[in-house]
Amino acid sequence: MRILLVEDDRMIGDALCEALRDAAYAVDWVQDGETALRVLGNSEHQAVLLDLGLPGRDGIEVLKKLRANDGTIPVIIITARDGLEDRVKGLDLGADDYITKPFDIDELLARLRATLRRQGGQASPLLSNGIISLNPATREAFKGDSTCLLSAREFSLLQALLLRPGAILNRKQLEESIYGWNEEVESNAVDFLIHGIRKKLGADAIKNVRGAGWMVDRNT
């Protein structure tokens, strides 16, 4: 799951990136609105954390422009402006959620999960294809009666597959969902992670399509 963070304060940006990575998200961080819009044009990300007080184009403008271009990516506003007016305005302009600084990272992560879940048209907190279920809050995977805890990257990879059951994701797509821009991609990381997941959930948990990539079964 890849997140775009738009935040001009370096210290907050650094800390937030670290926290998001700890929570198994791939994070890319930009510091101004102009760059944010350019990056969002590539649709590499699954969600945006948007600060409002940005140099140049402020967050509200970014949001307006994004929605004007039919961007449907979930947006959570993170800001120190706590006026009711600001919140209403942000939500009315198409933000999916709003959180004021200072906030607890657990709350932000919960809101992020909820937003992503709604985006997928799901009400249940579990991500599932009917065979395997994944709890994004705890990183636990369930199959039949067995439960196991996944590592951060194993979770990211399985989550990417479970978000679109039946779809084949190639190596590059999987890598993108695990790593941010500045992170060095380890070779064979995908093979290594899939091996780990199969060991925990059984060999048939993830299917390999030779020459194309990997998939999980569609819910039948």
Place this chain on the structure above:
Amino acid sequence: MSNSLQKKLFVWISIAILAISLMASCVSFWLAFKQAQDFQDDALRQIALLVDTYKTPLDEERILESMKSDPKRIVVQPVIASPSSFPPLLKLPAKLASGFHSVEIDGLQWRVYIYATVSGNKIAVSQETKVRNIMARDSALLTLLPLLVLIPVLILVLRKIVQVEMSSLRTLAEIIDTQEQERLSVLPTGEVPSEVAPFINAINRLLERINRMNESQRRFIADAAHELRSPLTALSLQAQNLERTGSFAISKERFVPLKNGLERSRHLLNQLLDLVRQQASAVQPRPVDLAKVALAVIEEIMPIADAKKIDLGFSKEAPVQIDADASAIQLMLRNAVDNALRYTPEGGEVTVRVCCENDDAVLEVIDNGPGIPEAELERVFDAFYRLPNNTQVGSGLGLAIARSIADQFKGSVSLRNRTSGTGLIFSYRQRLSQTDVKGE
């Protein structure tokens, strides 16, 4: 008396009206009284003329009779030299000349007119003075009647006029009373009397000033809240990041940003306190040697310059002394030098310069950093304002503190870009101290 303008106006004008109408009444009474007496005198004379013209026989019996029946009547009698032949009805004194006389007869005052007839006799026409006076007084009193009726009416009308005119003031007072504290609205000047208008205008100017002050205070508080939240957000994230780590090595690594976050909060709080302290303080200006202050700041800040390999220097062109507060000027200069070091690239040069220009002391900090766009030179003095794309960590308060200090000592701070090459010049100007500085 209460301090109500309306009451005062009413009472004083009423007193004036009463006093003046009292005087007017006296005069008019006296004039009417005199005139009535003149008429009465004239009546006596006319009677004498009529008696003479128609040769009316003056029958003693009839005169006596009528005098008894009407004591107020006018008595006509011949004046005869020998009283025995025709005993006088009134015992007039002998030898009264022709004309009017006031005489006392049997203890009563009489007004007497002596008339010499064509035949050479004399006639006396007399009337008792007391009767005359009563009649004259009654007619004079009648002239006062309209005045006495009109005065209360006038006072009532006056009261109404004053009330109506004062009501516009009351309306204004009501407007002031019902003002919202958030935003004071200007008072309407259309309806008020022209005498009150300057007063209203002054109040309006005051309201405007209060509004501006409120507005800037509100903005400052909003900005301060925002600025305080940022380091707090960073701190809480950093602390939670630290809490999550299992390994000691990662903990140590994550401790660094937490310490930086704490340092940032500390710096912001100090700056905020400096600013508030400067705005609240009222110190007695004392002579301050600018060179001494400059050297103290340079000493203090040298380690930072060294760490950034910046050549921090001092240039003194004249001994300069101003009347200010040494610690405040030092705080201002430290902020200025701190900024210069922050924005000057490694290996750059920062100079603190002390000199005189005309009657002004000048304290400058000259750097060879990138400078500031001309349009932003003034705005950067606003509290919390930071240039777009400024990546340096700072509170945005340093220049606001400098300006606040400058205002306190009637000096001025400004920023300008260097004309030769790039760089920024921070400049503080203040009138030279009047006390002589000892040359070195």
